[in-house]
Amino acid sequence: MHALSPLDVQARAALAGVTGSLSPQSALLAWVDWATHLVASPGKQSDLAALALEQASTLAGYLRECMIAGPGQAHACIEPPARDRRFAAPEWRSWPFNLWHQAFLLNQRWWEAATGGVPGVERHHETMVAFAARQWLDVFSPGNQLATNPVALRRTFEEGGANLRRGLGYLVDNIERRLAQQPPAGVESFQVGRDVAVTPGKVVLRNRLMELIQYTPTTAQVHPEPVLVIPAWIMKYYILDLSPHDSLIRYLVAQGFTVFCISWKNPGVEERELGMDDYLALGFWAGLDAINAIAPGAKVHATGYCLGGTLLSIAAAAMARDGDDRLASLSLFTAQTDFSEPGELGLFIDESQVTLLEAQMQQQGYLRADQMAGAFQMLRSYDLIWSRLISEYLLGERQPMNDLMAWNADTTRMPAKMHAQYLRRLFLNDDLSEGRYPVRGRPVSLGDITLPVFSVGTESDHVAPWRSVYKLHYLSPAELTFVLTTGGHNAGIVSEPGHPRRSYRVKTRHQGEGYLDADAWLEAAMRKEGSWWPEWSQWLRVRSGTPVDPPDTGAAASGYPVIDDAPGRYVREP
Template sequence: MTPAPSDTPSPAQHLDQQAHAAIARATGALSPTSALLAYLDWAMHLAASPGKRSELATLAMDNAMHLARYASQAALRPPGQAPHCIEPRESDRRFADEAWQQWPFCLMQQSFLMAERWWDQATRGVRGVDRHHENMVAFAARQWLDMISPGNWLPTNPVVLQRTVEQGGMNLVRGLANRLEDLQRRTAGEPPAGVERFVVGRDLAVTPGKVVLRNRLMELIQYSPTTDEVRPEPVLIAPAWIMKYYILDLSPHNSLIRWLVGQGHTVFCISWKNPDKDDRDLGMDDYLDQGVFAALGAIGAIVPGRKVHATGYCLGGTLLSIAAAAMARDGHERLASMTLFAAQTDFTEPGELSLFIDASQVSLLEAQMHETGYLTGEQMAGAFQMLRSYDLLWSRLVNEYLMGERSPVSDLMAWNADTTRMPAKMHSQYLRRLFLHDDLSEGRYPVGGRPVALGDIDLPVFCVGTETDHVAPWRSVHKLHYLSPAEITFVLTSGGHNAGIVSEPGHPRRHYRVLTREAGGPYLSPDEWVTQAPRKEGSWWPEWGAWLAARSGEPVAPPRMGAARKGYPVLGDAPGEYVLQK
């Protein structure tokens, strides 16, 4: 196990740190060593696998023959009449337009899709290759293929060519103007075009409430009741600090917090500070003590004698799980239930984000963060963009720079552009303890000097995974079933890491599956769970609302806002100050 760098490095360690920081600056904190090791592992094992090379050669020849036959048929038949050699994946929208069925563009897209299939076969299933290296090589191949896709370039995109002819090239003029504007905004440090239409506190995060606690790390918001009576158990929401909290309080029509208040709950939400270089030494323990535990202390003063329905989103859910395990270990019965939104507690299969996390990558990040004091939001956004390069990069570039059409900015897109930073110490601990060493699921994660175990949690748990999550894959989220014997109601909803959670009632084309495992019940694997969990149409929010209501007492009068006599006065209106920090 590679130790984390000490707080006071020796001269030799300091020199190494400077060297790693220089490499990080030159490579965007992507480790060339990791990439080279992955390539060599794959290439050398492929060279030693004559059977695999024979399969690939046969596949290449078959592809060439099928493509030649398709070319001769497509050239002589009406557009779309020649049988395809290969069909794109259902989720692949790059060649959906009918213009791609015309000659010679039909041949280009078929050739590209067959090349994709060949490289997928070439980078997968090579005997002896480390799984992490295999995933890295396959990912790199996809990135290069995505870049050279015929849909990304003016001469090979029939839709763009047709638009250029129809508009006499004005689409390219507008595209150039869009590009120049984007460059100007990026140079000036301004947000993307269109984001200025959404202002936090005016258009976003507008659910009425008061800030009742502010410390170095967070503000606690108590939301104003909208019903005459409320459930006696308050709800605490702990969002991730890699995002602004108002993902859960977007516009009034899709605000989960507003909806929850309307269901008769007293809702509190943590709004994390956007850290700077002065916060470099804030660690995971600080987020636990000054975050979850400080919030529970304030809620205990404002709503005394009541247990709390604690809710965590993404990394906030991981932190909440740690807090719940620590409280269970110490015999503190402060929680009525625990809800987790797209939150991992086992990191053995963390999804594609693990492509950017290994010992070499982390060493570069740590060296870079040692100089700046934090990880920038742009670095995190860049990683997510690479994971979904077509949706988040290439399709946008084609639409805005070649088609000359600005994509309309939604509230979710405006929130996504409002990036946050992460303190150096915290992010290093998070990557090493959770991603690299998986200390939490292995019972090694320390709180107060003693390890905690998720197996001690016996609260009712409502756990949400999303079908297309690239950050916290639902099968990874599902692993809580074998880590804790608690009663777990697991929901698998359509959508991704963000859109699957922001899934308000009335949202079109939404569905989910739900199944409850009773406390101490038998384990169901993800595949077994999917076959047994009934599918339901619509939003999962009402399912959660009914679940909370069933585990709450009879309605009572709403509590007062804050508790000034107990040290928690009202400090200002929601959304507070921290969410506005840039």
């Protein structure tokens, strides 16, 4: 890493403001790498030309069949990918929309072949080019235009254009809210402390980085081992305490556990120099010290979600190295510890991209949520961008706001120093899995962790792909129970009992057993219907002692008196 001069910082920060915080040099290098190697590969060019001729012939044959048998009777010449729902409506089988969407899918298949398998192209560049090609193709999908979308045309005909009038109203409202920096419509129905984050509790610790909430017990006795929850600071903690019916924290309290949760401060310019060491010291270890004082002698079930789980893994490795045995177990939800294959999010993490972000953060002191949102939305462009635009602006349907959507709109910032360290040490250098990550001046190794581990991955996670999360199996020899649940990075975790269409797979690798790769695990794991929450609760219960009377909440004698009612002050900060 080379330090940037003040002039370079200004130049790169200005560039980031124009490009949406994405590095144009990184994209250009990828395209040049792909294009020059494709030019030097006549065999690949020949294969692509043959594929184009074959697809043209296939499409012509489909057209003939449509003319003879009728559009609804012709057999599709290409089926969309399993997760592609754009052309599922029966209207797409009518003329000429059937021909248009079949031609689009064939074109998409050709570009997949064109951007992959070109000899000599760096893997990262190949992935970037393939991703960019998909984004551009999505722009020209026939479903995105009124004139070529049969569902939107039918709705317009049936309603006499009322859907388009509603869509225009939604567009104006969205623009006005964006300009006024207001949240999306409907968020006002989910006020923190009134509608969400309402599990009763008390703030018993507040420092410059976090508040520690101790939740009020609802059972006569509790297991002696408290649960400490460390959420990610890229999000506000109450995703784990949404509405009463889907609050993981409320559920855990009802199962007889004493629950503590960290609520991170939303950082501003004053917190620009807070780094990963501060999140360990002022976050995890400060919280653990408080729990030790409130419940003396009790070991702690430590639980980390997303980036909070990565931080917890680092802390647990340091504690194992130093002989600190205050933890009873580790639970990690969608938390990566090996970043060698981070999934499509890695498209936006390379030296050029990180340098650009560092300059931008150095100038303003933090990274805003909207500067990260574009990358996350592009990872699921159809679900998060195009389907919404079609639904709101063409069909005139605005999806009702729910608690998870409202939480997602309640954004946070990232301190400049911490985020730069996170991107470089973990994403770029993979220091944690390689045994180079320093804590208190010495490196830690995940191989030192022997505590029982409960790890959760989600099937459609674009932020922490489950196969990446699974890699903890070969980094730590500990007993490891791995759960793979349906859903995405957030919805798969907020998966309360009774949630429809939920299932999961589970299998335990006992300490000392041999390594099982992800594909073999998938075949061997037991599939169960419903929520994984009871599985986790039972796992904790087995590793807990005989229930006892609950510890006092905010007892002055512990040195941690009550400061405030839950959900506290920090979660309400804009």
